[in-house]
Amino acid sequence: MHMMVSRPEQWVKPMAVAGANQYTFHLEATENPGALIKDIRENGMKVGLAIKPGTTVEYLAPWANQIDMALVMTVEPGFGGQKFMEDMMPKVKEVFGSGVHWLRTQFPSLDIEVDGGVGPDTIHKCAEAGANMIVSGSAIMRSEDPRSVINLLRNVCSEAAQKRSLDR
Numbered sequence: 434m435h436m437m438v439s440r441p442e443q444w445v446k447p448m449a450v451a452g453a454n455q456y457t458f459h460l461e462a463t464e465n466p467g468a469l470i471k472d473i474r475e476n477g478m479k480v481g482l483a484i485k486p487g488t489t490v491e492y493l494a495p496w497a498n499q500i501d502m503a504l505v506m507t508v509e510p511g512f513g514g515q516k517f518m519e520d521m522m523p524k525v526k527e528v529f530g531s532g533v534h535w536l537r538t539q540f541p542s543l544d545i546e547v548d549g550g551v552g553p554d555t556i557h558k559c560a561e562a563g564a565n566m567i568v569s570g571s572a573i574m575r576s577e578d579p580r581s582v583i584n585l586l587r588n589v590c591s592e593a594a595q596k597r598s599l600d601r
């Protein structure tokens with residue numbers, strides 16, 4: 434579950450009771466991420482931690498060893514159909530030339546999800562940066578052939594992951 438809500442603390446137990454196996458909350462929405470991570474684990478769920486475009490990845494990094502998935506939003510949260518923000522990709526990967534390496538390099542086994550504006554035109558950027566989980570709404574729902582779009586998105590991510598593991 435991606436809980437795009439304020440006060441995410443209040444929904445942990447209800448979501449666990451409803452059968453959720455992962456609870457993703459927004460870093461910006463809580464004053465105590467550590468306590469919330471502990472509570473989610475104690476309720477038997479995996480932990481996802483999301484950051485909005487305006488939040489730098491340095492705020493997420495201290496929690497990266499305690500979570501299962503980092504979610505880098507590539508649009509402002511709110512609604513589907515927005516334009517993919519390519520300038521979020523350095524949060525996932527390396528900024529060429531600067532020597533700064535981010536999530537995929539520092540946390541090779543972390544699940545990294547991108548959400549917003551992801552489709553056939555933008556998936557290569559996400560996959561090459563190192564995202565291995567994606568959310569895609571409009572690109573699939575507005576397609577005349579959703580199945581082929583899903584297959585394409587899946588294949589591009591798998592091939593990039595395979596290439597990364599061979600390069601290591």
Ligand SMILES: O=C(CO)[C@H](O)[C@H](O)COP(=O)(O)O
Nearest residue numbers: 511512513514549550570571
């Ligand atoms: O919930 C979202 C933003 O708040 C998602 O980005 C959205 O549902 C994904 O849709 P799209 O692929 O059209 O960006």
